[in-house]
Amino acid sequence: MSRPRLIKEASAPLQLEKELLLRIHDLMVKTRALEERLIQMYKQGHGYFWIGGPGEEAFNVPLGMLMKVGQGPDYDYLHAHYRQSGTILAFGEEPIGALRQMKNTATDPYSGGRNFAGHFSLKKYNVAPVSSPIEVQYAVAPGTAMVQKRHGGDGITIVTGGDAGTAEGDFASCLVWSTRPANPLPILIIVTNNKWGISTAGDDQHGEKHIADRAKAFGIPAKTINGNDPIESYNELKTAMEYVRKERKPYFIEAMVSRLYGHSSASGANLVGNEVDCLKQFEERLEQEGHMTRQQMDELRNRYTEDMAAAARQVRDEPQPSPDSIWKHIYAEDK
Amino acid sequence: MANMAQAIRMALHYAEENLGVTDIFGEDVGMPLGGVFTCTQGLKTTWNSPLDERGIIGAAMGIAMGGGRPVAEIQFCDYVYNTIDLLKLAGNTCWSTNGDWNMPMVVRTPVGSGIRGSIYHSHSFDATMTHIPGWKVVMPSTPLDAYGLLITACKEQNPVMFLEPKALLRVKGEERIPGEPDDDRQLSKMIDAPLGDRTQWKAQWPALQEYAVPFGKGKLVREGNQVTVVSYGRTLPLCAKAAATLADEGISTEVIDLRSLWPYDWEMIKASVQKTGRVLFVNEDTEVTNFGEHLMRRTVEELFYSLLAAPKLLAGKFIPGIGLADSLEMASVPQQNDITDAIRKLAAEQP
Numbered sequence: 001m002s003r004p005r006l007i008k009e010a011s012a013p014l015q016l017e018k019e020l021l022l023r024i025h026d027l028m029v030k031t032r033a034l035e036e037r038l039i040q041m042y043k044q045g046h047g048y049f050w051i052g053g054p055g056e057e058a059f060n061v062p063l064g065m066l067m068k069v070g071q072g073p074d075y076d077y078l079h080a081h082y083r084q085s086g087t088i089l090a091f092g093e094e095p096i097g098a099l100r101q102m103k104n105t106a107t108d109p110y111s112g113g114r115n116f117a118g119h120f121s122l123k124k125y126n127v128a129p130v131s132s133p134i135e136v137q138y139a140v141a142p143g144t145a146m147v148q149k150r151h152g153g154d155g156i157t158i159v160t161g162g163d164a165g166t167a168e169g170d171f172a173s174c175l176v177w178s179t180r181p182a183n184p185l186p187i188l189i190i191v192t193n194n195k196w197g198i199s200t201a202g203d204d205q206h207g208e209k210h211i212a213d214r215a216k217a218f219g220i221p222a223k224t225i226n227g228n229d230p231i232e233s234y235n236e237l238k239t240a241m242e243y244v245r246k247e248r249k250p251y252f253i254e255a256m257v258s259r260l261y262g263h264s265s266a267s268g269a270n271l272v273g274n275e276v277d278c279l280k281q282f283e284e285r286l287e288q289e290g291h292m293t294r295q296q297m298d299e300l301r302n303r304y305t306e307d308m309a310a311a312a313r314q315v316r317d318e319p320q321p322s323p324d325s326i327w328k329h330i331y332a333e334d335k
Numbered sequence: 336m337a338n339m340a341q342a343i344r345m346a347l348h349y350a351e352e353n354l355g356v357t358d359i360f361g362e363d364v365g366m367p368l369g370g371v372f373t374c375t376q377g378l379k380t381t382w383n384s385p386l387d388e389r390g391i392i393g394a395a396m397g398i399a400m401g402g403g404r405p406v407a408e409i410q411f412c413d414y415v416y417n418t419i420d421l422l423k424l425a426g427n428t429c430w431s432t433n434g435d436w437n438m439p440m441v442v443r444t445p446v447g448s449g450i451r452g453s454i455y456h457s458h459s460f461d462a463t464m465t466h467i468p469g470w471k472v473v474m475p476s477t478p479l480d481a482y483g484l485l486i487t488a489c490k491e492q493n494p495v496m497f498l499e500p501k502a503l504l505r506v507k508g509e510e511r512i513p514g515e516p517d518d519d520r521q522l523s524k525m526i527d528a529p530l531g532d533r534t535q536w537k538a539q540w541p542a543l544q545e546y547a548v549p550f551g552k553g554k555l556v557r558e559g560n561q562v563t564v565v566s567y568g569r570t571l572p573l574c575a576k577a578a579a580t581l582a583d584e585g586i587s588t589e590v591i592d593l594r595s596l597w598p599y600d601w602e603m604i605k606a607s608v609q610k611t612g613r614v615l616f617v618n619e620d621t622e623v624t625n626f627g628e629h630l631m632r633r634t635v636e637e638l639f640y641s642l643l644a645a646p647k648l649l650a651g652k653f654i655p656g657i658g659l660a661d662s663l664e665m666a667s668v669p670q671q672n673d674i675t676d677a678i679r680k681l682a683a684e685q686p
Contacts (some may be wrong), residue, residue, distance in 0.1 A: 073401055073402060077400070077401065079397075079622060093375035108433075109434075110432070111431055111432060111433055111436075113431030114433060114547060115431055115595050116432070119431075121431070121432040121435060121436065122435070123432070123435045128436070129402060129428055129431060129432050129435075129436060132419055132423055133424070136393070136420065136421060136424055138393075138401070139390055139392070139393025139396075140393045140394075140396045140397045140421075140424075141393075141397055142390070142393070142394050142397055143393065143394040143395065143396055143397015143398040143399070143400065143403075143405075144397045144398070144400055144401040145397070146358075146397070146398055146401070147357075147397070147398055147401030147402060147403045148401065150357075151402075152648065157397075169389055170393065172387055173385075173387050173389050173390035173393060176385050176387060176390065177385065177387070177393075177394060178389050180385070182482075231658050238657050249447070254581075288590075314640055318594060323605070328433075328434065329429050329430050329432075329433055329434035329467070330429065330430050330468060331429065331471075331492075331493045332429050332438075332492035332493050333492060
């Protein structure tokens with residue numbers, strides 16, 4: 001069976017300033033430590049289901065760092081999928097929220113114990129609720145982009161999904177609705193391509209050479225990038241977001257990423273040996289170019305691992321939602 | 336008096352002028368057609384969407400999340416099935432986010448038989464829609480109620496499914512919309528788009544007033560003390576007519592127009608059934624897992640000892656579609672005679 005392939009090898013010198021490189025690295029480590037703790041919680045019985053994004057940090061962290069974070073059409077809307085803890089942490093969310101969602105506590109800030117891990121939702125940061133169906137966000141995203149186009153300013157809509165979801169009609173809807181000649185929309189359409197749909201290999205399902213080619217047919221500038229390289233991700237996302245902000249038109253990125261722990265707990269949530277580990281690769285480069293020592297990186301990893309363990313212990317003692325809370329928030333006036 | 340299509344148009348005009356409606360859209364909703372049933376002619380925020388129902392519902396959700404107030408149309412309810420998981424998502428968004436996000440959006444779609452629409456233009460959607468929690472679901476049977484319910488819908492913070500009984504869209508009301516001119520021809524000249532070239536045409540809107548029908552409140556259409564009939568949409572006027580006919584035979588029938596299916600006016604049904612002891616639920620959706628079945632279950636559970644006869648449901652046949660031939664359509668969904676017969680039998684039934 002096929003596995004993700006790097007578009008180009010990570011051998012070019014690191015092009016970003018040291019401070020930025022260290023910030024990206026820090027967030028990637030923090031995200032990885034969070035995801036590993038979530039998996040551990042699941043395996044220890046402190047959660048019913050795990051799904052997340054270890055292997056996508058090199059793409060998701062720069063995305064979150066580059067977003068214009070706030071509430072309302074002046075800021076960026078994120079219609080995410082469930083592998084984006086890196087994006088959420090990058091714009092300042094505390095990891096304990098994700099742990100609370102895993103433990104389905106009443107304190108879970110994203111759903112109050114109602115939804116799976118990785119199903120983030122934050123109105124105050126324009127993060128639309130993540131939904132388990134893998135494609136619906138592609139149909140919803142043009143709506144916020146329409147509001148932003150009319151509103152003016154430089155806020156944009158960002159929608160992300162996996163390659164498997166592009167088989168659904170909602171993906172086509174997104175391309176069609178974003179490029180109506182009467183009203184092209186300020187939307188960054190992203191597909192993170194890990195070449196898998198649960199256990200279905202992408203090569204068995206996708207006839208097109210690159211998913212990005214489908215966007216080209218709609219006249220959308222489109223690129224396939226190495227999402228395992230945080231520098232390339234950062235630079236390509238920056239270019240793409242600047243284009244969308246200024247031109248008020250769509251842009252398309254297909255990011256080739258890894259799926260380090262399989263689809264979810266349904267497939268065991270065990271480390272997959274033959275996937276590229278973006279964090280490991282990035283650390284080798286940071287060390288090689290003298291930005292960090294191995295010891296510094298190990299210390300950072302240990303610190304975050306300990307932080308997550310402490311947070312998980314705290315979460316374990318927090319209350320579950322009360323049974324009668326099922327009747328709350330069916331309608332908005334119940335707020 | 337205005338017909339229901341005109342009433343809907345006037346409510347939407349009122350809503351875009353006064354209630355912050357930002358987008359009225361769907362297939363053929365904008366100019367030149369203004370809706371296949373003319374419900375959206377002359378409005379200022381209308382636009383034509385791609386022929387993509389999932390895109391329409393998805394965009395409405397996104398517009399609502401972005402702070403807009405959309406009124407989306409699915410041209411016939413038969414095509415809304417394509418969007419069922421998005422409807423589920425819109426309905427669960429407030430709940431699943433623990434009250435963080437809400438969805439102030441209205442979806443309008445014509446439902447039911449009566450225009451010889453064949454298999455894909457005749458179905459009902461009340462049974463399916465009332466099965467999706469988080470939505471409010473309404474279906475008017477008069478132009479004034481259509482106006483009042485749509486105004487309420489456009490003020491909601493929650494998703495509202497506004498079901499339009501297509502057989503009644505061209506039927507004139509018996510009550511005036513507040514602000515509507517007395518003369519029907521004058522109203523038509525003002526707000527009905529002319530045939531042919533409409534590029535220069537603009538509606539002349541009457542000075543409409545707000546009139547909001549609250550959700551969850553039924554309407555007592557006719558008082559009676561022997562049989563209660565609960566209906567909505569196309570079958571409601573048939574029930575009212577049957578009650579009038581049966582009054583001549585000495586049968587006293589109380590008729591309730593539910594208007595609002597979720598939430599619904601249980602208190603009105605309960606008070607009536609406690610008075611009459613006999614109840615018939617009438618609608619035209621297919622009869623298996625019909626919304627009327629829910630009402631029957633509740634009637635049996637809560638009002639069993641008030642009943643003088645078993646509650647009855649008269650609904651559409653459980654068949655895959657409504658055939659084009661007149662004989663097929665008439666046999667598939669309740670008609671005037673079916674309703675009259677059912678009330679007569681129920682009135683005569685003895686414990």
